[in-house]
Amino acid sequence: MTDTDRRSFLTRSAGALAGLSILPSDIFAFDFRSAGPRVAIIGAGRQGRAIMGELGKTEGVEIVALCDVDERRLQAGLRRTSNAQGFGSVVELLEGAGALDAVFIATPTHTHRQVAQACIAAGVNVYCEAPMEATIEDAAALARAARSSGAIFQVGLDARSNPVYQLARSFFRSDAVRDLVSVHAQHHRKTSWRTPASDPAREKALNWVLDPQVSLGLPGEWGTHQFDTVCWFTGRYPVSVRGTGSIRLHNDGRELADTIQCSLLFDRGEAMSYNATLANSYGGRFETLFGTNAAIKLAGTHAWMFKEADAPTQGWEVYANRQQFHNDEGITLIAGATKLAEQGKLQEGVGLPHPPLYYALGDFLKSVTEGAEVVCTADEGYRSTVVGICAARAVRTGEEVTIDDSLLSLG
Amino acid sequence: MIVRLAAEAMATRFELVLSGTDELFLRAAGEEALEIIRDQHARLSVFDRGSLVSRINALAASRPVEVDRELWELLDLCARIWRQSGGAFDPAVGSLMARWGFRDSVPGKPRTPAPAGFEAVELDRTTRTIRFLDPRVSLDFGAIAKGFALDLARRSLCQLGVERALLHGGTSSAIAIGTPDDLPAWTIEIPSRRSGVTPLRAQLADSALSISSPSGRVVNRAGQAVGHIMDPRTGRPTSGVSVSAVSCASAAEADAWSTALIVCSGRPASMRAASATLAQEGTWIIEPEEQHVFVPAPSCKGD
Numbered sequence: 001m002t003d004t005d006r007r008s009f010l011t012r013s014a015g016a017l018a019g020l021s022i023l024p025s026d027i028f029a030f031d032f033r034s035a036g037p038r039v040a041i042i043g044a045g046r047q048g049r050a051i052m053g054e055l056g057k058t059e060g061v062e063i064v065a066l067c068d069v070d071e072r073r074l075q076a077g078l079r080r081t082s083n084a085q086g087f088g089s090v091v092e093l094l095e096g097a098g099a100l101d102a103v104f105i106a107t108p109t110h111t112h113r114q115v116a117q118a119c120i121a122a123g124v125n126v127y128c129e130a131p132m133e134a135t136i137e138d139a140a141a142l143a144r145a146a147r148s149s150g151a152i153f154q155v156g157l158d159a160r161s162n163p164v165y166q167l168a169r170s171f172f173r174s175d176a177v178r179d180l181v182s183v184h185a186q187h188h189r190k191t192s193w194r195t196p197a198s199d200p201a202r203e204k205a206l207n208w209v210l211d212p213q214v215s216l217g218l219p220g221e222w223g224t225h226q227f228d229t230v231c232w233f234t235g236r237y238p239v240s241v242r243g244t245g246s247i248r249l250h251n252d253g254r255e256l257a258d259t260i261q262c263s264l265l266f267d268r269g270e271a272m273s274y275n276a277t278l279a280n281s282y283g284g285r286f287e288t289l290f291g292t293n294a295a296i297k298l299a300g301t302h303a304w305m306f307k308e309a310d311a312p313t314q315g316w317e318v319y320a321n322r323q324q325f326h327n328d329e330g331i332t333l334i335a336g337a338t339k340l341a342e343q344g345k346l347q348e349g350v351g352l353p354h355p356p357l358y359y360a361l362g363d364f365l366k367s368v369t370e371g372a373e374v375v376c377t378a379d380e381g382y383r384s385t386v387v388g389i390c391a392a393r394a395v396r397t398g399e400e401v402t403i404d405d406s407l408l409s410l411g
Numbered sequence: 412m413i414v415r416l417a418a419e420a421m422a423t424r425f426e427l428v429l430s431g432t433d434e435l436f437l438r439a440a441g442e443e444a445l446e447i448i449r450d451q452h453a454r455l456s457v458f459d460r461g462s463l464v465s466r467i468n469a470l471a472a473s474r475p476v477e478v479d480r481e482l483w484e485l486l487d488l489c490a491r492i493w494r495q496s497g498g499a500f501d502p503a504v505g506s507l508m509a510r511w512g513f514r515d516s517v518p519g520k521p522r523t524p525a526p527a528g529f530e531a532v533e534l535d536r537t538t539r540t541i542r543f544l545d546p547r548v549s550l551d552f553g554a555i556a557k558g559f560a561l562d563l564a565r566r567s568l569c570q571l572g573v574e575r576a577l578l579h580g581g582t583s584s585a586i587a588i589g590t591p592d593d594l595p596a597w598t599i600e601i602p603s604r605r606s607g608v609t610p611l612r613a614q615l616a617d618s619a620l621s622i623s624s625p626s627g628r629v630v631n632r633a634g635q636a637v638g639h640i641m642d643p644r645t646g647r648p649t650s651g652v653s654v655s656a657v658s659c660a661s662a663a664e665a666d667a668w669s670t671a672l673i674v675c676s677g678r679p680a681s682m683r684a685a686s687a688t689l690a691q692e693g694t695w696i697i698e699p700e701e702q703h704v705f706v707p708a709p710s711c712k713g714d
Contacts, residue, residue: 027460028469046446053454056479057466072570079481082539194439198571252435353461 027353030362033060035369040065040097043106044077047129051104052080054358065097090115094122102368110134110214113142120145125152127364131224131385134214139385143410146378152367154374155381158360159229163335168296168303172233177291183272185226185287192250193278210254216392217256218276224388229287238264240402243395249279262391301352304330383408416441420452421557423581430575440571444564451560455552468549475540483539485559493529496671501643503529505549528643557584558666583622586662587615601656621665622656623673642674649674
């Protein structure tokens with residue numbers, strides 16, 4: 001892109017930002033009251049509860065059914081709904097919940113294929129949490145089933161719906177960071193990652209995420225989301241991945257590492273380093289893309305651009321809100337910045353009012369009710385899932401895993 | 412075996428002390444309880460533009476807003492205590508808090524009439540909806556949210572089979588499950604504000620405790636420190652009583668009553684007086700029966 005192209009793009013994008021405006025009056029951005037979609041949530045664990053919470057803030061959505069095999073979780077989940085009916089199995093739900101416009105699948109990763117295919121077969125639109133599945137074979141089979149069905153199928157890689165990430169990506173793709181040097185991402189959270197079971201017989205099933213037979217561990221369960229962000233930004237997928245892992249804190253008999261490091265190599269030689277741990281929470285979750293003109297840091301509800309001293313100044317920067325990070329000054333990336341600046345309300349736009357999940361669910365329901373384009377298709381979800389599975393394999397074996405083009409293609 | 416866990420939420424630190432034999436189970440159960448507390452922060456915070464409460468505040472003046480069963484439980488409790496306390500506890504003090512500078516907004520004029528409170532809130536039990544009859548109404552669960560979160564965390568722990576635990580939020584709201592090993596109760600010391608006075612000791616066993624004080628949070632207003640507990644009936648911050656402590660089965664209920672007692676400067680008329688006795692040093696009145704209410708000495712309105 002030439003300098004003139006970049007300038008004109010930035011002028012256009014600054015104007016276009018108004019379209020992403022997060023003004024106080026439309027903080028609750030989605031309104032489905034005219035369509036009134038009837039939806040069900042399958043899985044009432046952590047992610048299922050998070051989905052319920054965000055749908056509860058979304059106008060016009062009727063949660064008519066909730067499904068979980070664990071009675072305690074089912075009852076706790078039902079309290080988060082107005083009038084939903086509870087079901088102990090997907091079969092019962094599909095038979096007993098009446099007509100459904102959509103289901104949200106938040107079951108253990110290795111059950112996604114079975115659950116999602118049952119829903120697709122029943123003609124219900126599906127939002128499926130990521131990673132799509134625990135093996136490449138199952139992920140591919142699910143993606144093919146989704147592709148060949150008439151149902152709308154969105155994979156829960158929510159960065160793609162995140163208004164702040166969308167804005168950051170427009171800058172990234174406009175060449176504002178210039179040539180990509182490297183990427184660093186991390187997810188730090190201090191937690192045992194265990195689910196408590198009141199019934200010892202349920203212990204293993206509830207703690208599937210710690211079971212090496214079915215779980216992708218940190219690189220797959222958490223990493224897939226962050227690998228997807230980077231692939232979505234760059235439009236490219238890594239060609240290989242190396243990894244290591246160890247148990248640093250939770251020496252409680254588990255086999256899966258509670259701390260991992262991965263190095264993903266891209267085709268032009270750029271590397272992405274990725275750390276995840278259950279032993280320390282410092283820094284939380286973020287992705288930083290380093291370029292020769294600037295770095296962009298993405299952190300869920302916030303994003304910043306850190307410019308190099310010799311990078312050209314852009315017109316939009318006069319509006320910019322800035323934040324100091326030790327010796328570095330970050331320009332806060334604010335969706336709707338131009339309009340907010342005109343109203344003198346730029347500060348109110350710093351940070352998203354909702355978690356990214358809210359926007360992903362809203363986007364999916366727009367596809368269901370208005371025919372909007374699916375934000376993350378089965379094909380896109382499949383490719384990022386493959387990266388996550390390969391990273392998990394690299395950590396488990398300690399060997400470099402090649403991510404061949406043929407693996408990424410569904411044919 | 413004791414497992415301690417902590418998390419930051421609702422602008423304070425929540426801490427759980429769990430006692431039992433299985434460390435892995437206790438830790439997992441405690442982490443789930445902390446998640447419930449964080450979740451309540453996300454739902455009930457008025458400082459979070461995307462919270463459930465912010466949504467109600469934004470919409471309920473224009474139309475009824477349906478709420479889930481869990482939030483209805485809280486609204487129902489608020490309505491009951493608002494009624495019983497004669498409006499001394501009011502969960503719709505959001506506009507008052509803003510007027511006195513306890514929000515990000517610029518403080519308003521304190522001498523104008525008090526904005527509408529919970530009397531302008533309509534709860535429809537049949538549709539489980541909430542509606543504001545006055546656009547100035549603004550819900551603010553600040554006085555009760557910590558207790559409600561602790562109640563839910565306690566419920567989760569009990570359902571999982573945890574038999575002994577103490578949970579607190581910022582040390583001002585606490586709830587106990589069972590008792591510690593070999594002891595009759597969890598003991599919490601409530602220091603007196605008078606020097607030389609022996610601190611009061613609350614004994615908790617399957618019960619909750621809440622302590623309120625206007626000096627818990629203050630802002631500077633025209634050179635004067637203003638406490639954060641509002642008297643919804645006058646539209647002004649309370650200034651009479653320094654500390655109140657209430658113990659009962661529910662932490663949310665204890666939170667609401669400890670606020671009401673500060674506002675009333677003592678026991679409201681609706682509260683039983685028969686069991687009230689003066690604590691030593693003249694600082695506290697204790698009602699050991701039923702609700703175990705501790706209130707400051709100076710006034711016993713309604714006797």
